[in-house]
Amino acid sequence: MTAATPVKTQYEAIIGLETHCQLSTETKIFSESSTVFGAPPNTHIDPVCMGLPGVLPVLNQKVLEYAVKAGLALNCTIAPYSKFDRKQYFYPDLPKNYQISQYDLPIAEHGWVEIELYDKKSGTSTRKKIGVTRLHMEEDAGKLVHGGSDRLAGSTFSLVDYNRAGVPLIEIVSEPDIRSGQEAAEYAQEIRRIVRYLGVSDGNMQEGSLRCDVNISIRPMGSTTFGTKVEIKNMNSFNAIQRAIDYEIERQIAAVEAGEPIIQETRLWDEGSQTTRTMRVKEGSSDYRYFPEPDLGPIEVLEAQREQWRSELPELPVQKRHRYQEELGLSPYDTRVLTDDQSITTYFEQTVAAGAAAKPSANWIMGDISAYLNANTGMTIADLKLMPQELAELINLIESGTISNKIGKDILPELLENGGSPKALVEKKGLLQISDPAVIEAAIEEVIAAFPNELEQYKGGKTKMLGFFVGQVLKKTGGKADPKLTNQLVAKKLNS
Amino acid sequence: MSLDREQVHKVATLARLALTPEEEEKFAGQLTSILDYVEQLNELDVADVPPTTRAIDVSNVTRVDVQRAYENREAILSSAPDREDDFFKVPKIVTGD
Numbered sequence: 001m002t003a004a005t006p007v008k009t010q011y012e013a014i015i016g017l018e019t020h021c022q023l024s025t026e027t028k029i030f031s032e033s034s035t036v037f038g039a040p041p042n043t044h045i046d047p048v049c050m051g052l053p054g055v056l057p058v059l060n061q062k063v064l065e066y067a068v069k070a071g072l073a074l075n076c077t078i079a080p081y082s083k084f085d086r087k088q089y090f091y092p093d094l095p096k097n098y099q100i101s102q103y104d105l106p107i108a109e110h111g112w113v114e115i116e117l118y119d120k121k122s123g124t125s126t127r128k129k130i131g132v133t134r135l136h137m138e139e140d141a142g143k144l145v146h147g148g149s150d151r152l153a154g155s156t157f158s159l160v161d162y163n164r165a166g167v168p169l170i171e172i173v174s175e176p177d178i179r180s181g182q183e184a185a186e187y188a189q190e191i192r193r194i195v196r197y198l199g200v201s202d203g204n205m206q207e208g209s210l211r212c213d214v215n216i217s218i219r220p221m222g223s224t225t226f227g228t229k230v231e232i233k234n235m236n237s238f239n240a241i242q243r244a245i246d247y248e249i250e251r252q253i254a255a256v257e258a259g260e261p262i263i264q265e266t267r268l269w270d271e272g273s274q275t276t277r278t279m280r281v282k283e284g285s286s287d288y289r290y291f292p293e294p295d296l297g298p299i300e301v302l303e304a305q306r307e308q309w310r311s312e313l314p315e316l317p318v319q320k321r322h323r324y325q326e327e328l329g330l331s332p333y334d335t336r337v338l339t340d341d342q343s344i345t346t347y348f349e350q351t352v353a354a355g356a357a358a359k360p361s362a363n364w365i366m367g368d369i370s371a372y373l374n375a376n377t378g379m380t381i382a383d384l385k386l387m388p389q390e391l392a393e394l395i396n397l398i399e400s401g402t403i404s405n406k407i408g409k410d411i412l413p414e415l416l417e418n419g420g421s422p423k424a425l426v427e428k429k430g431l432l433q434i435s436d437p438a439v440i441e442a443a444i445e446e447v448i449a450a451f452p453n454e455l456e457q458y459k460g461g462k463t464k465m466l467g468f469f470v471g472q473v474l475k476k477t478g479g480k481a482d483p484k485l486t487n488q489l490v491a492k493k494l495n496s
Numbered sequence: 497m498s499l500d501r502e503q504v505h506k507v508a509t510l511a512r513l514a515l516t517p518e519e520e521e522k523f524a525g526q527l528t529s530i531l532d533y534v535e536q537l538n539e540l541d542v543a544d545v546p547p548t549t550r551a552i553d554v555s556n557v558t559r560v561d562v563q564r565a566y567e568n569r570e571a572i573l574s575s576a577p578d579r580e581d582d583f584f585k586v587p588k589i590v591t592g593d
Contacts, residue, residue, distance in 0.1 A: 091589070
């Protein structure tokens, strides 16, 4: 007798991300101090970002331009009328006791981002749209160093550095459309690609230019109500975002299955233990008492201005992915690698523009050239001596049969070190491919004469010795013999 | 419109003001009379009037993104209640609602 297995409840996770992104401006959002990272404490401060009495903040026009461009790239509607508000809370990282942010009239709303989820096993990818609720402009806060302890708890005083106070940020809030750690990490990476392509942010997570907070709850599959939401902070890589979410989903499912309540709280991802832990419990929603910032006038983005900025947008990562796959015929994997880093994208596109076919260009860049860059720490593709036009020339020498693929690989190290014309190098070294049957046949004769035992074996039925003879002929010609032709001629000779 | 003691207590807590129960009672009365006074405006029909968020009608006041260091940083640091070298120093931070 077998007991019926109880049906296991399936859960789904409902995830939304809040992404803060530092804009790459020279100066702060409302004042003329520098935004450069890593300066000695309190060197980039001024009366405006310190909120001294009587000062008047004035919006940096680059912040508006960058925020609108980011909004357009996220397929948002740009608000024709927008304003700033004061968000009030007491914490010493804010010198004014309020943060200038945007509340009910953000600069951009109702957008979406298309992500491409790559499946390593099958080599295929699926596309998914993640809604963007809103994008708004705000100022960053200062940095606290807690004295007497490395954490807030236990410290007897704190030291404050306001260099970051007033640094311009955009906050991008996603719809709760994300269902897994992988989707969240991919969404965050896509946001970074977009801001980097636009040139509005460097997206550097280590320096805090890109920060993601995650909201996550679980519910039984098919349910339409939401579970209790937990916020997770402190993830400083895309990988950490994915792992923190996967951990949190398991933690919440285990709690629900054990009949324990999920508490509405903020949890910190702890990289060391690979777990999340309680930071603070939220008691009711915070009351920020927003009101319109009286020191700043409203912002009206006119249609002509908006369309001018739209016309300045570059080809975006999603457009490149579609074009590479649908027009250039590249695989999802190649596309992913080539569009992730803009300097690689540029190199690839210049190679193709110089007349090389897309697939071999992708192979050379992702194969031998990447290996060379990995071996030379700190070197990027932009530092290469080999120009994209020269790579294109090399690829075309191979494609046209002028040199063999092997010769191409042999001369690559020299080209990578010194650059220059591959054609000129091939001619100088006398490496042109031998396609004259008479020359190859002469080499075959010599090889067969030199290996009578192997010939005996072949005649005796060991047909895989064919490869041995082809190899010897190629070796004899210094790798210059056309391999395909050599193969045919060797087979013909041995079977004659 | 009336404001009760509980609401006064909440607003005071958010503003980090410590009020005695007597003060809460007193301010509840005073704030209520202020609100009542302002409430007279509700007699007007403003259904077709757009809300005014500021008195002066200007928009798009912006500046160019050109960096200029503030020359009197020391004055800002030294006017703070406490400092340690080039940091502002603040007392132990107490969180919790």
